[in-house]
Amino acid sequence: MIDLGMAASPAADADLIKDVTEATFMADVIEMSNTVPVIVDFWAPWCGPCKTLGPMLEDAVRAVNGAVKMVKVNADECQALTGQLQIQSLPTVYAFFEGKPVDGFQGAVPQSEINEFVARVVKAGGGETPADTLNDAVEVAEDMLTEGQADDAAQTFSAILGEDPNHAGAYGGLVRSHIALGDLDQAEAVLNGAPAEISSSSELESASAQLGLARQAADAGPVGELTAAVEADENNYQARFDLALALHANDDAEGAVTQLLELFRRDRDWNEGAAKTQLFTVFDALKANDPIVLNGRRKLSTLIFA
Numbered sequence: 001m002i003d004l005g006m007a008a009s010p011a012a013d014a015d016l017i018k019d020v021t022e023a024t025f026m027a028d029v030i031e032m033s034n035t036v037p038v039i040v041d042f043w044a045p046w047c048g049p050c051k052t053l054g055p056m057l058e059d060a061v062r063a064v065n066g067a068v069k070m071v072k073v074n075a076d077e078c079q080a081l082t083g084q085l086q087i088q089s090l091p092t093v094y095a096f097f098e099g100k101p102v103d104g105f106q107g108a109v110p111q112s113e114i115n116e117f118v119a120r121v122v123k124a125g126g127g128e129t130p131a132d133t134l135n136d137a138v139e140v141a142e143d144m145l146t147e148g149q150a151d152d153a154a155q156t157f158s159a160i161l162g163e164d165p166n167h168a169g170a171y172g173g174l175v176r177s178h179i180a181l182g183d184l185d186q187a188e189a190v191l192n193g194a195p196a197e198i199s200s201s202s203e204l205e206s207a208s209a210q211l212g213l214a215r216q217a218a219d220a221g222p223v224g225e226l227t228a229a230v231e232a233d234e235n236n237y238q239a240r241f242d243l244a245l246a247l248h249a250n251d252d253a254e255g256a257v258t259q260l261l262e263l264f265r266r267d268r269d270w271n272e273g274a275a276k277t278q279l280f281t282v283f284d285a286l287k288a289n290d291p292i293v294l295n296g297r298r299k300l301s302t303l304i305f306a
Contacts, residue, residue: 017058020071022081028071033096037125039070039118042082042092049108050091056111057093060118067127068095068118095121134160138169145173150180166195172203179207179214187211202288209284217249230259237263237270241278248282257282257296265303276300 020028029038041057043050054072061070075082075090085094094104095117102124105117119131141156154177160170171194178187188211194204223246229239240263248256257279264275279300283293 015069016066017061017070017072020073022078025071025073025078025081029096030099032069033100034098036066037068037095037097037102037121037127039068039121040094040096041070041072042075042085042087042090042094043072044075044090046076047090053091053093053108053114056114057118060111060114063115064118064122064127067122068125093117095124097121097125131164134164134167135169138167138173141170141173141177145177145180148180150177153177154181166198168198168201168203171198172201172207175204175207176210179210184211184214184218187214206284206286209281212281213248213285216245220246220249223247223250235266237267241271241274244278253282253286254292257292261296261299261303264300268303 018028029040032038039057039061041050041054043054058070061068073081075087089106091108092104092106094101096102103117103120105113109117137156137160141153141160144150144153144156154174157170157174157177160167161174164170171190175187175191178184178190187207191204191208191211198204221242223243226239226243226246229236230243233239240259244256244259244263247253247259260275260279260282263270264279268276279296283296286293
């Protein structure tokens with residue numbers, strides 16, 4: 001198992017977020033930014049939007065666990081500084097790294113934009129956000145799954161979801177882990193329990209397609225017998241379709257696509273277009289840039305428009 005690096009508590013506010021004056025600006029912003037990016041919030045007591053933006057910005061800074069620091073500058077009390085930095089409206093937010101401004105914005109903005117701003121600042125300083133850490137953990141879990149360590153992968157995906165319940169990659173990975181473990185009912189339960197916000201994500205759609213194929217595989221016949229049936233009668237469409245299912249069940253996605261394309265070429269309307277529907281299911285279960293998908297889609301398009 002791996003350590004997601006998320007258990008440590010955020011840095012104390014006294015160190016993470018502080019008020020500065022013109023006298024301390026050089027030390028708390030310019031010099032400090034040589035070590036870690038520093039976000040500067042220029043505000044004033046009479047500024048209504050400042051009262052909304054400030055707490056939102058503080059929350060976003062706390063969320064990245066010390067990857068950036070934040071200082072608050074009362075523009076009324078630091079007029080020489082705001083004049084030097086040409087602050088013309090409030091609120092104004094700047095980010096400094098290595099003594100120079102690297103990003104900024106003016107006015108009140110939604111929390112989502114604030115989060116994106118803070119993430120950019122973290123990256124500008126060469127750091128990682130918690131989301132980056134979780135994405136790295138997903139890659140580790142995916143490697144476990146590829147190497148046949150489905151149980152470890154499932155535990156890792158579950159740990160990631162404990163940190164971010166809406167992480168589509170981890171949800172899809174957990175479904176696929178249960179498929180690999182042969183527990184299709186649990187895979188379906190996880191899939192059905194996914195939050196509505198990510199239910200239509202590509203990761204969950206792919207996992208759903210894989211689950212459907214796994215259930216089909218349970219009823220797939222022997223490859224040898226079905227191959228013989230197709231060779232005996234090339235127009236035995238049911239046998240060809242079943243052969244495609246059996247090939248996919250035996251980890252031969254390319255062979256399955258070949259049989260389905262041939263079935264579509266011979267009779268695209270057979271069984272209400274079953275060949276085309278099954279092709280899309282196979283494509284959805286694979287990565288979009290998989291050569292089997294790219295070649296299969298190209299060949300299908302050629303057949304459709306021939």
